[in-house]
Amino acid sequence: MGKIKGKMVKRASEQFIKLGVPFTYEFEFNKKVLGNEMPSKKIRNQTAGYLARLKKMESKKKVKIEKIL
Secondary structure (H helix, E strand, O other): OOOOOOOHHHHHHHHHHHHHOOOOOOOHHHHHHHHOOOHHHHHHHHHHHHHHHHHHHHHHHOOHHHHHH
């Protein structure tokens, strides 16, 4: 699969960020933070990966998350 993520993954990520949930650039940490709140394991993993990618981009390029989403 490529880097294209579904709308549901992007929307969920945006909502978690707005709520102020602490995420990092590490996939495993993000996966543990999401825990059992996601409807399925696949969506949880996609969301955790997308959040990790956003955090990496934020730290490298100093880009605001609002512009990306």
